[in-house]
Amino acid sequence: MKIIDFDHFPLLRGHFDQRGSTVHSAVEWVNNLWSYGEFASDDLVSFLTEIATEVDAARAAAPAECDSLDSRIRHLLELECSPCCTPLMLELRTPVSVLQKCGHAFHTTCIAEWFVKASRDQVPWTCPNCRREVDTRSCSQGLMEEFWHHAGEPGLGDAISNSMISVRGIEVSAELRRLVLEFNAGSGTWRPAERTERLELLRAAVDGCDTRARQSFDRAMETAAELQACLALCARIDEVCAAFPGRRSAPDLFIAAVADHWTRHSLMNTLERLRDGVAALDLNYRDVLGTCDLDTLFRAVRELHLRLAAYRDEEDAPALLDELELLHSRVVTALQRVQRRLLDVGDEETRVRGEIDRVREQLRDMGN
Structure with a gap:
């Protein structure tokens, strides 16, 4: 996922290529962080700041493209997390999660709580910004673990806790942990027949692990x-x-x-x-x-x-x-x-x- 696409800035790309600039590497890191789906807020800010500095120094070579790219960087730096209505990059070392289908980003704890509420209400998981349905299999491991952490808190309803499998103690098998987290992510939204089917699929998958x-x-x-x-x-x-x-x-x-x-x-x-x-x-x-x-x-x-x-x-x-x-x-x-x-x-x-x-x-x- 290219959150910054250098193909849209041919003059700047040529300018940086001639000078052996590190800006290409910084852009690649930003895109990789976004594609990976989870990162710390200040990691992204660091790379965006590096790109902004390079762009400012190259303004004479391509002023229009610099203005456009600078606007894109400012937009990313000023993004808000819609569930909590605060800037995404407000504090250092804040975990951020990106939904892969739509590319929208949120504080990991905020989007996890959003998904817990959806599970409690027995409705599909959707993006708070665009309402596109979220495939739990595409969610990062950090987001799924944060979801489970919040779903296990008192007062969130027995429907979630009783239909989930504890991941506590699953430390060695990454495959088993992934299967359990995927099952937990959708467990609160299934009808009885679908839940029975999902349980059988999980049992078969666990047998395969064994x-x-x-x-x-x-x-x-x-x-x-x-x-x-x-x-x-x-x-x-x-x-x-x-x-x-x-x-x-x-x-x-x-x-x-x-x-x-x-x-x-x-x-x-x-x-x-x-x-x-x-x-x-x-x-x-x-x-x-x-x-x-x-x-x-x-x-x-x-x-x-x-x-x-x-x-x-x-x-x-x-x-x-x-x-x-x-x-x-x-x-x-x-x-x-x-x-x-x-x-x-x-x-x-x-x-x-x-x-x-x-x-x-x-x-x-x-x-x-």
């Missing part, structure tokens, strides 16, 4: 088993190394032993299965391992294995030994980090299933 959580947990456990096998193979390589204390003086036998060990115990295949298992979990292991991911490790292990298998010249031994010791250390470090991440995944999935059970319990109570 299935995916169980599958993710099972994959994590399978990947953890591969990890243990890989760590065991690394431990055996340590044993091979310990059996050759004089490997620097007699490298031929040592290199042959390591190559034979890798061939018989298939370190590469195990590491490949671990890499594929981590990928299946959709873990961003690059963040966990830094610059050394499992793809890089697998290629390095495979290349070194081929070099060990082809070893013939004792002159190559010192470099091979150095590389073997360095790579072995990198593999063990990476596996230990992945192990810690898998433990986190298992714990997260267990907590998700606990959150699902709490929602299911509320759904059973609502169905009675």
Whole structure:
């Protein structure tokens, strides 16, 4: 959503392009904030002020366009929140929400209270400015959470509270939290038959969450088993190394032993299965391992294995030994980090299933 469209100001755009101005970036930030649907008031004011300063400096280049853009900026800075009739940007760090269908903006707490009243009166949610109906699925998470906060206050009517599901305690599963917030947003406006249908849809969606959580947990456990096998193979390589204390003086036998060990115990295949298992979990292991991911490790292990298998010249031994010791250390470090991440995944999935059970319990109570 372009709240400021630079295509309407060709002379200014050309002027700023020639001077490498940062105004394009500021305009893009304003549009992005509006499109995202929620922001703090002073963030928008900061970017609008930056644009206004740049526009004022460029007035000689395109006076008519400057006047038009300056008017647009002043309009945005002076916008009012219609439910409370006060300026949208009156105070710093005030949360602002934008309705995506019409693009009108309000203080988040004001529009949330407006929607609570609509739910209490059992009428559709609409924009206070243009009365266009609001699709709750397009509302930002911040707005939905503010709605739930106000809907849970005493005195707003049992019709809302009794037809909603508590989001308290849903902290891990973003998908489950979204499903509950979407259900709560419309729960006060549905007729009995529609409410029954929506409850069934929510139950099915929660069942889907549970299935995916169980599958993710099972994959994590399978990947953890591969990890243990890989760590065991690394431990055996340590044993091979310990059996050759004089490997620097007699490298031929040592290199042959390591190559034979890798061939018989298939370190590469195990590491490949671990890499594929981590990928299946959709873990961003690059963040966990830094610059050394499992793809890089697998290629390095495979290349070194081929070099060990082809070893013939004792002159190559010192470099091979150095590389073997360095790579072995990198593999063990990476596996230990992945192990810690898998433990986190298992714990997260267990907590998700606990959150699902709490929602299911509320759904059973609502169905009675």
